[in-house]
Amino acid sequence: MTGYDPPASSDVEFGNLEANLAFLDQTGLLRPGLRILEIGCGRGTLLNELRARGLDAVGVDTSADRLAETRARYGPLPVQQVAGTTLPYDDATFDLVLSFDAFEHIADSDAHLAEVRRVLRPGGSYLLQTPNKWTNAIFETIRWRSFTRWREDHCALHTYGQLARRLARHGFHVEFADVRVVTPFFREKVRRHLGRPGLWLLALANPDRLPRRWRTNFYVRAQRD
Numbered sequence: 001m002t003g004y005d006p007p008a009s010s011d012v013e014f015g016n017l018e019a020n021l022a023f024l025d026q027t028g029l030l031r032p033g034l035r036i037l038e039i040g041c042g043r044g045t046l047l048n049e050l051r052a053r054g055l056d057a058v059g060v061d062t063s064a065d066r067l068a069e070t071r072a073r074y075g076p077l078p079v080q081q082v083a084g085t086t087l088p089y090d091d092a093t094f095d096l097v098l099s100f101d102a103f104e105h106i107a108d109s110d111a112h113l114a115e116v117r118r119v120l121r122p123g124g125s126y127l128l129q130t131p132n133k134w135t136n137a138i139f140e141t142i143r144w145r146s147f148t149r150w151r152e153d154h155c156a157l158h159t160y161g162q163l164a165r166r167l168a169r170h171g172f173h174v175e176f177a178d179v180r181v182v183t184p185f186f187r188e189k190v191r192r193h194l195g196r197p198g199l200w201l202l203a204l205a206n207p208d209r210l211p212r213r214w215r216t217n218f219y220v221r222a223q224r225d
Contacts, residue, residue: 015101016217017045018183020129023219024098026177029125030055034095037087037119040102044070044077051077060087085111092121103130107155113170117224126172126222129179133157135207135216160213163220172222179219180208 024030032054041047041059043066050057058078061067067079082088085108097116106112116126136157158166160176167174182202190198207216 015042015046015129016181016183016185017049018185019179019181019217019219020046020100021049023129023177023179024127026179027125027127027221029096029127029221032056035093036096036098037089037094039087039097039099039116040105041070041079042066044074044079046098046100047077047079048074085115087115087119089119091118093119095121095124097124097126098128099126100129101131103128104136104154104157109156109158109166110170113167113172117170117172120224122224124224126167126224127220128222129217129219130163131157131217132215133159133162135214158218160218163218167220167222171225173225175221175223176212177219177221178212179217181215181217182206182208 030036030050030053034056036050036055036057038047038050038057038059041061042063044059047057047059047070058080059070060080060082061070062082064081067081070077070079080088085106097120103109103112113126120126131154136154164174164176187199187202190202194201207214212218
């Protein structure tokens with residue numbers, strides 16, 4: 001599942017911050033002195049947390065409204081607006097590139113990955129989370145009550161194998177992580193969109209117990225060669 005996309009005035013967060021931070025901590029890669037880029041920084045919640053830890057992190061997003069909200073919430077964070085897949089940074093600028101609930105919205109996945117690889121230093125890593133094509137297609141169809149309405153927004157969903165192969169074609173060594181996603185945020189999202197039946201289903205079939213290739217969300221470390 002992707003992060004819920006609330007109106008600008010809503011207090012609902014976009015993504016599963018608890019699970020995302022657990023993944024980042026699990027990698028052991030968040031070390032002072034490294035340069036970090038977050039693609040799709042949204043309201044700046046994760047970026048603010050990283051900088052509060054003393055990390056040199058910057059963010060980009062396509063939405064001017066969200067970046068304005070970021071500044072209103074957290075002050076002058078180092079964020080800037082981008083258009084398309086082009087990143088406004090020199091080659092080999094960053095040690096880590098992050099994206100959470102962003103990859104599935106980028107129609108030209110190959111152009112995006114080429115840019116991520118370009119701005120990463122040799123040996124650097126792209127740490128991303130994106131929903132599973134199969135489970136997300138079902139969820140979004142129910143959520144929107146339509147087989148088609150959500151497809152323009154979630155235009156780059158991948159299965160486990162498709163994601164691994166696409167990353168490998170761009171020169172990344174791929175590792176899928178075991179991250180628990182059933183947090184209070186996740187349960188509330190299920191309740192909001194699927195009601196009590198969704199919570200009952202979640203209790204019967206907790207996605208955290210599934211094999212990694214069938215999880216609702218993929219967490220990936222893709223290391224540049």
